[in-house]
Amino acid sequence: MHNNNHQKGLVNLILLIQITIAVGLMLFGFIFQAEWAEKFMIGVGMIKPMHTQVDYYTYIKGIEYLLCFYYFLIFPVFFMFINNKKAAAKKPVRSLQMVTAIEVDKIKQ
Amino acid sequence: MKNKIINRRSFIKGGFGGTAATVLSLKSARAAGDFDHYPDSMGVIVDLNRCVGCRSCEAACNKEQGLPEPEKPFNDYSVFDAHESGGHGGAGRRTDETRYTVVNKYELPEIDHPLYRKSQCNHCLEPACLTSCFVNAYTKTPEGAVIYNADVCVGCRTCMIACPFYIPTFKYSSAFSPRIMKCIFCYDTRLKEGRPPACVEACPQEALTFGKRVDLLEIGRKRIRQNPGGYVNHIYGENEAGGTAWMYLSPVDFGEAGFDVHVPHEPVINFVRDFLSIVPMVLVIWPALFAGFHLLANRKEQNKHHHIDGGEE
């Protein structure tokens, strides 16, 4: 069971890293106005003069659904990260007083 | 189009001021309802006063588009009689898989001669067929035509549902290669090269005038101004369904000449926009909302499990 969870965690981590890299690269491209990023966006039709509202909607809906797709990849990972009972069990909930008490103890020692 | 992109790129390269200007111009260009609609796109204005019902346009269209031979030849005018109009509730003949354009006759008491009206695809500026098509089979070309790609069409016929003018028709007779049949403004053979469509060229009465849509509007207004008694003060198609490339001038109320005057004066996509904006909201909000409901509803049980688990460890 433990091993299984471990593997799951690893797979999730790899997925998360991949997405982060992809999104990061895009952002990097945007910020530094890199030519390849622009070329890519022209290639996939993201930068194109729009003359009609119908074409505009085809374009924005396409991007929206693509983002939703990525969201569906990220959300379950995030959910499992937050809702991990095993991890929560290891670290009991501590109130502020408890934390300060521990710190005070440490200092005293 | 390519030019514009390159311009924009050099613009972006032009430093901060340039970038800001680009962003602003992009923003204003993309605000909903504020589209320039291919400024040089072409259109046709049909003057009902000039049409004599000779059906030359029907014949020319049939030949140009290679459509099947009609049952009655094009010089047979009995097709105008009401009993020929078929099962369409007396609305006259309509376009179908054998004809992209039809002329109908309207006998009106207030004028001494019958009125003829040609109908075909109006080539909307914001085509309903295009926006309702889930395989993007339709394209609005910069020249103004709304063209159709049969290679990707699935045959769902939503475009026929969506079209406010009842124009696209379906080749119901074919089991293995059905397709949508509709006027394409003679795009492949003529419009692309800047030539007027076959029907316009064939018209002996100059009832059909081909030109840039912006100029046609001027022509239409001028005719109304010069002969206010001869025309109703409205150009059908100026605003109908968000504006169309084919427009009409009429001496009588358009409703009497068989036009649908209830066609909304805004693009069909405006009625669908509300729902389309809800879709990504549902897609993004529902997961957390219902996962949250689940956690809230099952808290007690989870605590129970938690205690048992804790006990075992």
Place this chain on the structure above:
Amino acid sequence: MKLFASEKQEIPISDHFKPDGSRWTLKEKLLLGLSFDDYRKQLVRNPLNWLILIIFAIGVPIIVERFVFGLGSVTHGSNDYPWGLFLAFGLFGMVPLSASGFMLGTTVELFGRKDFHPIERLALLNGLLGYFFAVIYLQVDLGMPWRLPYPMVVSLGPAAVLFLVAWHVATYLSVQIAEVLPSFFEWIGWLKGKRMIRSMVLCLTIAGIILSTLHQGALGALFTYPAGKLHPLWMSANFLWIQFLCSAVFGGLSMLIIVSTLSKWFLAWRCDNQFLDSLDKLTLGLAKGAAFAMITYLGIKFMAIAHDKEWVYLFTGWGQYYLLELTIGVVIPMMLFAFAVRNGNAQMARVAAFISVFGVLWNRINTALIGFNWHMYQEIPHWKEVAITITIFTLYLATYRFILYRLPILYAWKGEK
């Protein structure tokens, strides 16, 4: 089958093992534990099977005709009414009646209401079959049915409402197959598969809610395209999608009450005691949900009229017809549901469910056929169109029965789970 079930101890099959300890083979499971001759005898004895045979004998050749000679040969091929009965009944009618799957999935898996468990699998199956046959109806209606996957892989038109319907129905169908699979895995005895599905059940359930919300809504939003063609009382740019979703909620719940009632009447031999004993109580639970959905529906129906300022239409003939639809299809079953819940009268809830399902179908046909082109002539479907619609519906019922006879839907599997 009822007769055999009372005669023989070992049937109906609900375990991997016969009473003597040997395993049932797959063939025996398929034949319900009967010998081939016995199985044939029970087929022949049931008058319903003869009725099905007659319907197929008439309908199947017409379906073949449609695929060989085109849609024009079985429908009026109308360019004014491009969508006929196949879609009005088959797609727009069947899909809301199949909302039971996501409703009960949510109740049991998401809100943890385990008391609805005996009826959950029936709800999921009802959903799966409803959608599956809606797609069959769609395939009959599509001009080029072999291009069904085009909107997903060949040419995408993401701004279209039908694009959403296509994607969501396709993904939801897979979700529903996954949700129904555990009962199949129990039946063939492959427990690993079942556990795999169990581990994703929350994910599947939430996916089900999202997809159902959107495609039930999208079916309604499709009718905002013919904004000027559909009668203003039925058309509402802002509210139509939520009206379709909301009526799907009580449509789905009512359909579930109907199928569970029919199962109790005609398939009692296949139901286990847990199902039979809890059914009345669960029916009232579903009735309560349906009643709430119905009052909400009435609210948004009138809200939509207020929003578009269409009160004047209520005083026309169309308005009377509209109010008649709401009264018979919604108000009466809503009151019946409410009294049924108050008095603990499950029979009354069942009557209400039949009316309510009729009401949902009526609404869809009014939207797609009767209120559509309201200023034009009225299209009356070709008799062959009606025949194909009935044939496919019969196929649906036969498939439904075939599965209920076998898989642990109405009963809990006694073998290893």
